[in-house]
Amino acid sequence: MARHDGQGGKGLSWRDLGPGLLTGVADDDPSNIATYSQVGAGFGYQMVWTLWVFYPLVAVIQEVSARMARVTGKGLAQNLREHYPPWICSVLVTAMVAANIINIGADLMAMGGAARLLWGGPRLAYAAGFLILIVTLEVGVRYEHYARVLEVLSLCLLAYVVTAFSVSVDWRQAALGLLPTVLPGRHYAMALVAIAGTTISPYLLFWQAGQEAEIEEHDPAQAPLVRRPAEGPRELRRIRVDTYVGMAISQIIGFFIVVTAAATLGAHGATPVDTAAAAAQALAPLAGHWTAAVFTMGLVATGFLAIPAMAGACAYALAGMFGWSRGLAATAVEAPRFYLVLVLVGLAGLGVALIHVSSMRALYLSAALNGLVAVPILMFMMILARRRTVMGRFVLPAGPLVVGWLATLAMLAAALMLVASWL
Numbered sequence: 001m002a003r004h005d006g007q008g009g010k011g012l013s014w015r016d017l018g019p020g021l022l023t024g025v026a027d028d029d030p031s032n033i034a035t036y037s038q039v040g041a042g043f044g045y046q047m048v049w050t051l052w053v054f055y056p057l058v059a060v061i062q063e064v065s066a067r068m069a070r071v072t073g074k075g076l077a078q079n080l081r082e083h084y085p086p087w088i089c090s091v092l093v094t095a096m097v098a099a100n101i102i103n104i105g106a107d108l109m110a111m112g113g114a115a116r117l118l119w120g121g122p123r124l125a126y127a128a129g130f131l132i133l134i135v136t137l138e139v140g141v142r143y144e145h146y147a148r149v150l151e152v153l154s155l156c157l158l159a160y161v162v163t164a165f166s167v168s169v170d171w172r173q174a175a176l177g178l179l180p181t182v183l184p185g186r187h188y189a190m191a192l193v194a195i196a197g198t199t200i201s202p203y204l205l206f207w208q209a210g211q212e213a214e215i216e217e218h219d220p221a222q223a224p225l226v227r228r229p230a231e232g233p234r235e236l237r238r239i240r241v242d243t244y245v246g247m248a249i250s251q252i253i254g255f256f257i258v259v260t261a262a263a264t265l266g267a268h269g270a271t272p273v274d275t276a277a278a279a280a281q282a283l284a285p286l287a288g289h290w291t292a293a294v295f296t297m298g299l300v301a302t303g304f305l306a307i308p309a310m311a312g313a314c315a316y317a318l319a320g321m322f323g324w325s326r327g328l329a330a331t332a333v334e335a336p337r338f339y340l341v342l343v344l345v346g347l348a349g350l351g352v353a354l355i356h357v358s359s360m361r362a363l364y365l366s367a368a369l370n371g372l373v374a375v376p377i378l379m380f381m382m383i384l385a386r387r388r389t390v391m392g393r394f395v396l397p398a399g400p401l402v403v404g405w406l407a408t409l410a411m412l413a414a415a416l417m418l419v420a421s422w423l
Contacts, residue, residue, distance in 0.1 A: 017246070020066065020243035020246040022207075022309065023062060025154040025249060027198075030306070031110070031198065031366065032198040039258055040261025040265065041262070042266065043183075048255060051251045051254050057407035058251075063400065064396060066208045066209060066239045071392065072224055074213055076209040077206060077316065077319070080380055080381075083387075099202070101348045102349075102366040108131060108353045111130050114297075130303065138308050139332050140332070143328040143329060153305055157301070160253050166290070189417055193421075197374075203314070207309045210320075210327055225392075307349070311341075
């Protein structure tokens with residue numbers, strides 16, 4: 001967890017990286033890896049540009065969510081509940097929770113499939129074992145210690161940098177892919193929708209906002225910035241650096257996954273990649289078993305980073321909707337309802353894996369729900385961020401306001417394209 005010393009004149013250090021860093025690394029979950037692998041396999045280097053184009057959009061909206069939470073001392077769901085009709089918060093939170101349960105199920109299946117590739121044995125047994133370990137750590141370990149474990153575990157994302165430099169990437173073509181290019185065709189359009197949905201995910205907003213709102217729980221000397229505005233400049237600068245670093249890591253790792261898939265699966269015509277585990281399996285004859293093994297181990301590690309964030313986002317959202325006051329800053333004894341949600345959401349995700357739903361179908365349903373619910377969440381959040389009655393002297397400045405609305409419009413376009421594909 002980030003250190004908060006309340007010393008407005010002091011500079012920032014690596015110890016100030018916390019909620020934003022954890023949010024960024026959680027964004028590269030097995031579902032995202034599957035999407036990036038599909039993009040690289042299907043379009044080569046032609047969609048590399050999406051990684052840097054979406055970076056400022058996702059970084060700014062995450063900053064807005066975290067900023068609002070730190071200023072008000074309330075999570076995103078609580079702010080929605082207090083300033084809009086109750087049914088709006090209920091519908092949005094319910095849809096987000098449903099999407100997360102499906103996504104957790106898909107990620108557990110991917111982790112189980114990856115473990116089976118590495119060690120053999122039944123996929124579902126691995127999935128259940130991973131879930132038990134994740135829930136035990138999240139419930140039983142004090143969050144400040146668990147957060148450090150997650151930060152160290154995030155180093156496993158370097159596996160995807162290693163794999164990119166273990167294969168014959170055409171770096172010239174990769175560099176040319178940084179230039180925005182739009183190709184005709186439904187498949188390219190749907191790939192854009194998939195990237196938008198995996199990059200800008202509603203659960204990330206609830207997760208980071210929930211952690212920021214709990215800062216005073218971790219440190220009694222802290223308070224919401226509306227009550228202590230003198231701390232505002234340093235705290236808002238910390239949030240910006242933390243968020244931009246975390247989301248930069250997320251997008252950089254995405255870049256290496258895309259170019260790895262483009263150099264191997266795409267270059268050899270192995271485009272039907274249904275899951276991240278299938279991508280790892282297809283890598284073996286093309287890039288060597290060592291590279292495939294590193295890629296596969298990265299899948300398991302990213303699940304350990306992402307599933308706690310998804311389950312935690314659900315707990316934060318429901319706590320805000322029902323007015324529960326405590327979260328990860330408390331123990332399971334102090335916040336039994338919060339931790340019960342963590343356990344139940346994880347078990348529901350495992351249930352998705354047990355009913356033998358196709359991984360791709362689960363990912364598609366999750367992405368569709370996330371894409372549709374993201375638009376109203378972003379709209380309501382951006383409106384609140386400009387209200388002086390909510391933000392006091394810390395209303396959102398013009399720059400982040402413009403970029404935040406651009407992100408909202410991008411998600412609206414993605415949602416419309418998704419609906420059009422159904423019709």
